[in-house]
Amino acid sequence: MKVSGKVFKYGDNIDTDVIIPARYLTSADPVHLKEHCMEDIDVTFRERVRPGDIMVAGKNFGCGSSREHAPVAIKASGVSLIIAADFARIFYRNAINVGLPILECPEAAEKISEGDEIEADFDTGVITDKTTGESFSAKAFPEFIKNIMASGGLVGYTEAGLKD
Template sequence: MKFRGNVWKFGDNIDTDAIIPARCLTTSDPEALACHCMEDIDSEFTNKIGRGDIIVAGENFGCGSSREHAPIAIKAAGIACVVAKSFARIFYRNAFNMGLPIFESADLWDRVSEGQQIEVDGDSGGVVIIGADTPPLVIEPIPPFMQGLLRDGGLMRHIALKRRT
């Protein structure tokens, strides 16, 4: 599981209303949600980003509501993965359940600047800032149970596979 893309930086406590405002929740269509991703923080966000880009955030990313529309909007906007210092717990489980790769890194946020390119290696557990001569930064290993969810393609496929056996 490797991702290489440009970094978009956000601070601490990015809440789910910031990721996708509640006024947009009259639909669960991923494309429709993607258009409004992060719009109350940065109205140009979805125009600026490229497919495969990476969000790097501070503490408690995704705090607030349980809306799965938040990881759906991020994924549908073309973001490959999110690396944060920490995640709010409902966002954390939603991301694994629906298949948005997320990683925790204590150091990346302070070392990387917006616009730099990074490579996140979920298998080896490291992040490399392209063009910087710093050694790879550590990302927290994904617990085996969550790895299983990602491997099976999310919680529902995981359950369907289990029910079949």
């Protein structure tokens, strides 16, 4: 599976309170959450993001509170992938659980710029910056994570397994 889109670039230590501010946690509804995604760090994100766009960030993306609302808000915004130098462990797991693809690749996180058009192949882990022509190698998703993503997250994956 491949995704491609325009890059939204963020720095290190983007915490869950910036991804979805606590004042908006009055609902777990993805439609509500996407309306406020990233607004404390990027007030134009909501108007500029398009389905398929990709976030690229530095180290420790998703640190802070362990709320699942953060990856839900990003996914509901239409983001098809987050690439970061590394992720806070609980965010990493929450992203998989909700079916939001993530790739760790420090070199890509450093070299890809805001607004670049990139493509990522989940089967090979190859990330291509179509703007600059550079390619980067991330670790490809294991088969079980690809199956979770294809099912829309852990709940869908579990439900499908119970039907078999």
